Amino acid sequence: GPYVFRNSLPESVAIPAAMKVAVEKYGIKKVAFIYSNNNDFAVSGFKTMKETAKEMGLTHLTEETFADGDVDFSAQLTKIKGLNPDALLVSALYKEGSLIVKKARELGIDVPIIGGNGFNNPQVIEIAGTAAEGLVVATPFSPERKDEKVQNFVKSFEAKYGSKPDQFAAQAYDGLYIIAQSLLKTGKGEDREALREELAKLKDFEGVSGKLSFDEKRNPIGEPVVVTIKDGKFVPFE
Structure with missing residues (x-):
């Protein structure tokens, strides 16, 4: 309605920003996606990732799904590993997203991981531990900002x-x-x-x-x- 104002930057702004700098730095050409298909937030983020990848001319290897509450992502990530992507794009809330990052590293997927806004949470570091190192995400807020x-x-x-x-x-x-x-x-x-x-x-x-x-x-x-x-x-x- 006309009385609703939004001060949260949408993923349609944040995700392309993260993808652009990661692609430029790492020379990414081929990408794989994994996202929650029963969460409107994650589905929307995935659609933005997919559209951005297409606009950037990236090769779309596969898109794997899971449901909120899942804890085992071995099957999806094993398939992704076999396709040898240059980067993994994850659209999820922080709990499932953190577990995906952790399992991906355990399986030997060592390519850059780019996340949606669900990863803008310190709990990602708590849950994923050292596996979270190198995760790329865009945010309007950084607690480390020197201001x-x-x-x-x-x-x-x-x-x-x-x-x-x-x-x-x-x-x-x-x-x-x-x-x-x-x-x-x-x-x-x-x-x-x-x-x-x-x-x-x-x-x-x-x-x-x-x-x-x-x-x-x-x-x-x-x-x-x-x-x-x-x-x-x-x-x-x-």
Whole structure:
């Protein structure tokens, strides 16, 4: 509806960004996909990956599926290994995604792994362990970003919850400040029309998840940061 605003960068922006830098750095030509086929989020991410791969002229070797809650991905990954891809693209929530990454490395699949937004969670490192090293993903938020506002947020979050914030915690935090800022500008706390108009005007809001504006459809305009996991941390991909 006209009163709904979104401050989460869609995978249609994040996934192509991650794929582009990975393809350029690693010379990727052939790719294999694996995704959850009973999860709308993962299916949508897979479709973006598939479309992006086609646009980039990559060879599509196979697309394997699983269901949320699955814990054994040996059959799918064994098939993928036999096809010898240059990269593995995974669209999943973090639990299943982490197990896929772990099993892929156990089976000897040592090519780059590119993930969707479901991998933007510190739990990936906890679950996959060293297998998560080198994972490539795009995110609007990096807890390692050298920015005073970001580091203050990370410290406060860790002090309260005992863990690092993920992308979704950062976006919720920014969302609250976006609404508060817009309410203050209206000077009319009970006028939803005025609030909507102020939100629609948002431009270059500096939050912990980066600079944000809204387009005419109330979707976010922002630039994702491509990161990789190195030494157990999400760091900028170079």
